[in-house]
Amino acid sequence: MKLKFAPKEERFFELFDNAAKNVAKGADLLVDLVKNHDRAEELSNEIEQVEHEGDITTHEIADRLNRTFITPFDHEDIHDLAGRLDDILDNIEATADRMYLYEAGEPSPEMVNLAEVLADATKVVVRAVHGLKDMKSARRILDYCIEIHRLENIGDEQSRRALAKLFKGPDALHALKWKEIYDHVEEAIDLCEDVASIVESIVVKHT
Amino acid sequence: MKLKFAPKEERFFELFDNAAKNVAKGADLLVDLVKNHDRAEELSNEIEQVEHEGDITTHEIADRLNRTFITPFDHEDIHDLAGRLDDILDNIEATADRMYLYEAGEPSPEMVNLAEVLADATKVVVRAVHGLKDMKSARRILDYCIEIHRLENIGDEQSRRALAKLFKGPDALHALKWKEIYDHVEEAIDLCEDVASIVESIVVKHT
Amino acid sequence: MKLKFAPKEERFFELFDNAAKNVAKGADLLVDLVKNHDRAEELSNEIEQVEHEGDITTHEIADRLNRTFITPFDHEDIHDLAGRLDDILDNIEATADRMYLYEAGEPSPEMVNLAEVLADATKVVVRAVHGLKDMKSARRILDYCIEIHRLENIGDEQSRRALAKLFKGPDALHALKWKEIYDHVEEAIDLCEDVASIVESIVVKHT
Numbered sequence: 194m195k196l197k198f199a200p201k202e203e204r205f206f207e208l209f210d211n212a213a214k215n216v217a218k219g220a221d222l223l224v225d226l227v228k229n230h231d232r233a234e235e236l237s238n239e240i241e242q243v244e245h246e247g248d249i250t251t252h253e254i255a256d257r258l259n260r261t262f263i264t265p266f267d268h269e270d271i272h273d274l275a276g277r278l279d280d281i282l283d284n285i286e287a288t289a290d291r292m293y294l295y296e297a298g299e300p301s302p303e304m305v306n307l308a309e310v311l312a313d314a315t316k317v318v319v320r321a322v323h324g325l326k327d328m329k330s331a332r333r334i335l336d337y338c339i340e341i342h343r344l345e346n347i348g349d350e351q352s353r354r355a356l357a358k359l360f361k362g363p364d365a366l367h368a369l370k371w372k373e374i375y376d377h378v379e380e381a382i383d384l385c386e387d388v389a390s391i392v393e394s395i396v397v398k399h400t
Numbered sequence: 401m402k403l404k405f406a407p408k409e410e411r412f413f414e415l416f417d418n419a420a421k422n423v424a425k426g427a428d429l430l431v432d433l434v435k436n437h438d439r440a441e442e443l444s445n446e447i448e449q450v451e452h453e454g455d456i457t458t459h460e461i462a463d464r465l466n467r468t469f470i471t472p473f474d475h476e477d478i479h480d481l482a483g484r485l486d487d488i489l490d491n492i493e494a495t496a497d498r499m500y501l502y503e504a505g506e507p508s509p510e511m512v513n514l515a516e517v518l519a520d521a522t523k524v525v526v527r528a529v530h531g532l533k534d535m536k537s538a539r540r541i542l543d544y545c546i547e548i549h550r551l552e553n554i555g556d557e558q559s560r561r562a563l564a565k566l567f568k569g570p571d572a573l574h575a576l577k578w579k580e581i582y583d584h585v586e587e588a589i590d591l592c593e594d595v596a597s598i599v600e601s602i603v604v605k606h607t
Numbered sequence: 608m609k610l611k612f613a614p615k616e617e618r619f620f621e622l623f624d625n626a627a628k629n630v631a632k633g634a635d636l637l638v639d640l641v642k643n644h645d646r647a648e649e650l651s652n653e654i655e656q657v658e659h660e661g662d663i664t665t666h667e668i669a670d671r672l673n674r675t676f677i678t679p680f681d682h683e684d685i686h687d688l689a690g691r692l693d694d695i696l697d698n699i700e701a702t703a704d705r706m707y708l709y710e711a712g713e714p715s716p717e718m719v720n721l722a723e724v725l726a727d728a729t730k731v732v733v734r735a736v737h738g739l740k741d742m743k744s745a746r747r748i749l750d751y752c753i754e755i756h757r758l759e760n761i762g763d764e765q766s767r768r769a770l771a772k773l774f775k776g777p778d779a780l781h782a783l784k785w786k787e788i789y790d791h792v793e794e795a796i797d798l799c800e801d802v803a804s805i806v807e808s809i810v811v812k813h814t
Contacts, residue, residue: 353497353501354501356502356580357501357502360502360573360576360577360580361503361573362573363573365572365573365576366572368573368576369576372576
């Protein structure tokens with residue numbers, strides 16, 4: 194079904210598009226950061242900037258939600274979707290921050306892989322969220338969601354192996370630091386899956 | 401009150417019985433595994449097999465839920481109950497997997513105790529879930545739930561002491577590994593308590 | 608709007624006042640404990656006592672909730688508010704307990720700061736919860752909530768830095784122990800923010 198949206202509703206889609214694209218931008222910067230440890234400071238600052246922009250979009254969505262009675266989908270779904278997108282970016286920012294703060298040293302190949310899985314997942318999140326504007330393409334939106342679940346499984350497997358390698362030692366403090374950092378990337382990937390679940394439930398309600 | 405269930409509704413009870421029994425089977429295998437470290441590989445594989453069977457049951461419950469309008473209790477409760485049972489088994493499987501993956505060595509007596517508390521709790525979960533079919537026995541179902549809460553308290557106390565012993569050292573990497581493993585058993589026990597809470601709320605609504 | 612409350616409803620406000628004051632009392636004792644490590648045993652016991660008193664209040668709220676149809680605000684909000692207040696105290700008690708159980712030694716200046724932020728936040732929680740009785744002062748209640756969010760941000764920043772210092776080593780087991788302890792204080796502070804969110808949503812619904 195092709196829904197006709199009023200201008201006020203159109204604005205929600207624009208904001209969600211921006212929020213999702215911003216998340217993907219943050220994830221790309223994180224990949225750059227873990228691959229270019231010498232540019233850590235510059236890239237961390239860029240991630241922080243992207244995170245601030247994300248906050249502004251999240252607040253605009255929340256404001257509009259409070260002032261708008263008729264919204265393109267349930268108030269609660271809009272609230273949750275905006276919240277989860279914001280949480281992904283918070284975890285991306287925390288990942289970058291902890292690497293710097295703990296003086297954790299050169300990222301491992303496992304860390305690079307994890308960041309790349311996250312970046313891939315956020316790119317599919319952009320497509321899934323964009324798809325919500327046109328429920329005619331419900332099948333395609335759900336396919337994006339399946340792809341996000343697939344990437345989350347890959348991320349799970351990779352962080353499982355990354356942790357195993359870390360725990361082999363010999364440096365327990367190094368293991369402690371990187372466990373914290375891996376946890377933030379893994380949380381960001383899990384949150385992409387939460388976004389997929391919210392998108393799925395919106396699609397199911399509207400088709 | 402004795403409710404009369406239609407055949408479609410009967411099938412939900414069968415599926416929940418299977419799901420709960422499967423969880424208890426997984427917990428028993430975990431007890432075997434922590435007591436017989438030399439058979440770790442064989443028993444881990446069996447747990448993985450049980451976890452796959454659990455997934456199939458969970459999916460059948462979800463499928464039926466989507467296709468059935470009249471269900472023996474709220475859609476949301478069915479969804480949550482199936483989800484939590486599945487989560488218990490995931491954590492049992494993760495416990496076994498991490499012991500192997502981290503090459504964590506011989507399980508401590510504390511680990512054996514924790515696995516036994518979990519196995520005890522899952523046996524009561526089987527009874528509580530089975531009880532849902534006949535609300536006449538509401539009092540007995542609630543007693544099972546109280547027993548699960550009691551076991552969770554014991555588990556809490558045991559993991560608290562297990563962690564204290566672990567942190568005495570001297571091996572920090574060993575502590576890191578086993579903390580992760582203990583966390584999965586503890587989470588499985590906590591999830592038994594979540595199941596008890598869902599069962600309680602179903603009973604309260606139907607009596 | 609000034610609501611007129613029936614005597615039964617008045618009792619809910621009294622109980623919430625008690626619950627919140629009890630939380631603040633627990634937090635003050637934790638500050639004493641981290642500043643006076645030599646009186647650890649005595650102060651730990653006092654915290655445990657306060658936690659027991661909190662449990663009694665929580666149970667009375669739950670009992671009244673089950674027996675009362677008309678409540679000053681939504682059943683779910685009352686349930687959540689009582690639960691979160693109880694959780695704060697549980698985490699305060701766990702913090703004290705783990706310091707003792709892990710033989711973690713003298714608390715760091717960072718730990719003292721964190722406990723003080725928590726104590727400050729609980730004092731504002733007392734005011735915010737007390738405010739619920741008189742919605743005429745909605746603006747002031749919301750200001751208390753903003754103050755709690757501000758304190759949570761400070762706590763976040765402090766625990767971030769506390770962890771960074773801890774991970775510098777040299778003692779990995781020491782880091783493991785204190786990370787667990789810091790996590791409980793941080794969780795207690797986060798829960799103050801959850802209380803603020805519940806209070807905010809109650810105020811929004813009633814003004």
